[in-house]
Amino acid sequence: MSDTRAFQVDLHGVVDLLARHLYSGERVYLRELMQNGVDAITARRGLDPEAPSTVRIRPLPGGALAVTDSGVGLTAAEAEELLATVGRSSKRDVDLGLARQEYLGQFGIGLLSAFMVADRIELTSRSARDPRAPAVRWTGHADGSYQLVELDPTASAAVPVGSTVLLRPRRDAEHWLEVGTVVALAEEFGSLLPVELSVEVPLDESAPAGDPGRPDAPEPRPGHLWRRISERDLPWRVEHPDDGRRTAELTRYCERALGFTPLAAIDLDVPLAGVSGVAYVLPSAVPPGGSGAHRVYLKRMLLGTRVDGLLPEWAFFVRCVIDASGLRPTASREQLYTDEVLLATQEALADGIRSWLLRTLESGSGQAAQFVRTHHLAVRSLALTDDTMLDLAARILPYETTDGMLTLDEVAAQHGTVVYAATLEEYKRIAPVARAQGMAVVNAGYVYDSDLLERLARRRPGTVRPLAAGDIAQVLSPVPPERELATWDAVAAGNAVLADQDCELVLRTFEPAELPAVLLHDRDGDHQRALRRTQEEADDLWGDVLSGFAEPVAARHLVLNDAAPVVRDLLAAPRGEVFDAGLRSLYVSALLLAGEPLRARESELMTGSMAALLRAGLAGTTRPTTDDDAEEDHR
Structure with a gap:
C-alpha cells in the first residue's frame, strides 16, 4: 500500500x-x-x-x-x-x-x-x-x-x-x-x-x-x-459649471496622465459593462498600425498603461483612459481577459468613436478641418470597411490630381468620371501629359488610397475607374501621314534597337513639347513580365510550375514626342551607333520619369549609351597646337 x-x-x-x-x-x-x-x-x-x-x-x-x-x-x-x-x-x-x-x-x-x-x-x-x-x-x-x-x-x-x-x-x-x-x-x-x-x-x-x-487621520x-494621492472622483465624472470648464479640466488631466495636449476629448460610456472614460485625439499624426495602447483602470485600480486590443485598428488616432467594473483581468491583472463582455465592449467603444468622428467631419467646423489635416489616414482606414465613412471621405478628403488638390466628389463634378492611377509610379509617368491635355487623373499611390478608390468604384460603378493605357493614348495626337511615311524607316530601326526591352516604338505629338518621350504599359503586362523574370531566375522545377501561369506579354510603348526638337533630330540622324545610343537614352529617361527603379540591365544600357555618345562627340575634335608641339615637330 x-x-x-x-x-x-x-x-x-x-x-x-x-x-x-x-x-x-x-x-x-x-x-x-x-x-x-x-x-x-x-x-x-x-x-x-x-x-x-x-x-x-x-x-x-x-x-x-x-x-x-x-x-x-x-x-x-x-x-x-x-x-x-x-x-x-x-x-x-x-x-x-x-x-x-x-x-x-x-x-x-x-x-x-x-x-x-x-x-x-x-x-x-x-x-x-x-x-x-x-x-x-x-x-x-x-x-x-x-x-x-x-x-x-x-x-x-x-x-x-x-x-x-x-x-x-x-x-x-x-x-x-x-x-x-x-x-x-x-x-x-x-x-x-x-x-x-x-x-x-x-x-x-x-x-x-x-x-x-x-480629521481623524493619524498625526504624521x-x-x-x-x-x-487619490482623487475624490473620476475626472470625467466631475460636475463642472459649463462645457468649456469641463473641456479644460479634461485637457489638463490628459496632459498629466498621458503627456500630450489633445485635439479633442470623446466621452465613452458602456453601462452594461460598467465602462466609462475618455478617448483623447492625438495632436499629431501617427503611422497606421502604431501602438493602440490605452490606460485602463479596473474598479479604479490601474490595470495597465499599455492595454492592447481595446479599440479597432482604424482608431489609432486616439488614446483612451477608461475605468471598468464588468471586465475581467488576466491572472497578472495587467491586461484584459478576452471574453464575450470584452468583445461587446470593444464594439460599443468603436461605435462611440465612429459616431463622434462622423458628427465632427460632417459639421465642416474648424475642428473637422484640423482633424483631416492631422489624421486623414484614420479616415481612409475606416472608409475601407464603412460605407458611410467612404461616402464622407469622397466628399471631404483632398487628393493630389493633375488639376491640383481636389476631393473625389469635386473631380467627379468637374470631369464626370474619377480616373485614378493606382501607384505613385504610374501617376508620375502620365501626370505631365495628362496635365498638359487637361485630363484629370487622381494619384492613388499613397497608403490606403488604391484600396479606397477600388472600393468606391464598386460602390459607384461607371463613375470611378482605374487608369488604362488607352486613356493616355487617346490624348496623344497621331502625326500627319506624310510625316509617318517619312519616319517609317527610323521607327522600324528603333523597334529593332528596343526589341530586347519588351518595348515598341510609337511616334505621336503631344504637349508639353519639352517632354521627349513617355513610357506606357498596363498592369497585366507588368505582371506577366515580372512572372517571366522570376521564371528565368528559378530552377527547372519551379520554372515549369510558373510557366503554367504565363500568358503572351503585351509590349510596352515608348511614345516619342514628334513635337520635341531632340526627337526630330534623332529620327533624322543616320542609323548607327549614335542613333542607337540616343534612342536608348530616351528609353532610360522615360523609365526614370515613370519613377521606376533601374535594374542592372537598364544601368548597363544607360552607361553604354553615354559612352557611345561621348565617343561620337569627341571623335571630330583635335587638341590645339602649342609651341612645345611645334618644337617637337621640328625635331
Whole structure:
C-alpha cells in the first residue's frame, strides 16, 4: 500500500515564478497591497456604510514600509485560513466574504507578492466582524515559515480596526521601498482609487501636500506630512459649471496622465459593462498600425498603461483612459481577459468613436478641418470597411490630381468620371501629359488610397475607374501621314534597337513639347513580365510550375514626342551607333520619369549609351597646337 503525501512548496520558487512570469516585475507589490486594502474596506463598508475608507502608506526609518487600511480586519482563525496555504485564495476568499464582484483581487496571493521585495512580511490586524476578538500578528518569512499570535488585551486595544502590513526589504530591493519610489508607484496605480490614499512624505518634498484627509487621520511624524494621492472622483465624472470648464479640466488631466495636449476629448460610456472614460485625439499624426495602447483602470485600480486590443485598428488616432467594473483581468491583472463582455465592449467603444468622428467631419467646423489635416489616414482606414465613412471621405478628403488638390466628389463634378492611377509610379509617368491635355487623373499611390478608390468604384460603378493605357493614348495626337511615311524607316530601326526591352516604338505629338518621350504599359503586362523574370531566375522545377501561369506579354510603348526638337533630330540622324545610343537614352529617361527603379540591365544600357555618345562627340575634335608641339615637330 502507498500513503498519500502533500507537495512541499518552495516559496522562493513560487515568488520567482510570480516575478518572472506572472507579474511584469517587482513594482506591482505596492499595487497588490493597496488592492488588498481597498477590498478589505469594501468588505467593512458592507457591515458599516459609515466606516472610514483610508489606506495610508508610511516609509519608515531603516527602509521598512507600513501600509495601513481601515478595512474589515482578520481574526486569528481567518488569518490562519487566508495566509497558511499558498494556492487556495479563491475558496478562502469566498468563505470569508471577500470574493464578490466588487472586489479587486485575492488577498492571499496579493500579500504573497510582497516577497518579491521583502524577506519578511508582518501583518497586524483587528477584526470589525468580531470586535471582542483580540488583534493578531502574522509574520511570514521568505523561507516559507510563519508565526501567528494573538495579542494581549492591552496591545489589542491599541490596534485600530483594520490591518497594517509591515515590510522589511531584501538586501537588493531597498530602492523599491524608498519614499520617491513609493510615491511614484502610489500615484501610478492608485490615483483614481475610491478611498483616501495617502503617503507620508518629508516636509522638504517638492511635491504639494494635497488634501490633508480626514480629521481623524493619524498625526504624521515630526518633519513629515500626509500627501493625498487619490482623487475624490473620476475626472470625467466631475460636475463642472459649463462645457468649456469641463473641456479644460479634461485637457489638463490628459496632459498629466498621458503627456500630450489633445485635439479633442470623446466621452465613452458602456453601462452594461460598467465602462466609462475618455478617448483623447492625438495632436499629431501617427503611422497606421502604431501602438493602440490605452490606460485602463479596473474598479479604479490601474490595470495597465499599455492595454492592447481595446479599440479597432482604424482608431489609432486616439488614446483612451477608461475605468471598468464588468471586465475581467488576466491572472497578472495587467491586461484584459478576452471574453464575450470584452468583445461587446470593444464594439460599443468603436461605435462611440465612429459616431463622434462622423458628427465632427460632417459639421465642416474648424475642428473637422484640423482633424483631416492631422489624421486623414484614420479616415481612409475606416472608409475601407464603412460605407458611410467612404461616402464622407469622397466628399471631404483632398487628393493630389493633375488639376491640383481636389476631393473625389469635386473631380467627379468637374470631369464626370474619377480616373485614378493606382501607384505613385504610374501617376508620375502620365501626370505631365495628362496635365498638359487637361485630363484629370487622381494619384492613388499613397497608403490606403488604391484600396479606397477600388472600393468606391464598386460602390459607384461607371463613375470611378482605374487608369488604362488607352486613356493616355487617346490624348496623344497621331502625326500627319506624310510625316509617318517619312519616319517609317527610323521607327522600324528603333523597334529593332528596343526589341530586347519588351518595348515598341510609337511616334505621336503631344504637349508639353519639352517632354521627349513617355513610357506606357498596363498592369497585366507588368505582371506577366515580372512572372517571366522570376521564371528565368528559378530552377527547372519551379520554372515549369510558373510557366503554367504565363500568358503572351503585351509590349510596352515608348511614345516619342514628334513635337520635341531632340526627337526630330534623332529620327533624322543616320542609323548607327549614335542613333542607337540616343534612342536608348530616351528609353532610360522615360523609365526614370515613370519613377521606376533601374535594374542592372537598364544601368548597363544607360552607361553604354553615354559612352557611345561621348565617343561620337569627341571623335571630330583635335587638341590645339602649342609651341612645345611645334618644337617637337621640328625635331
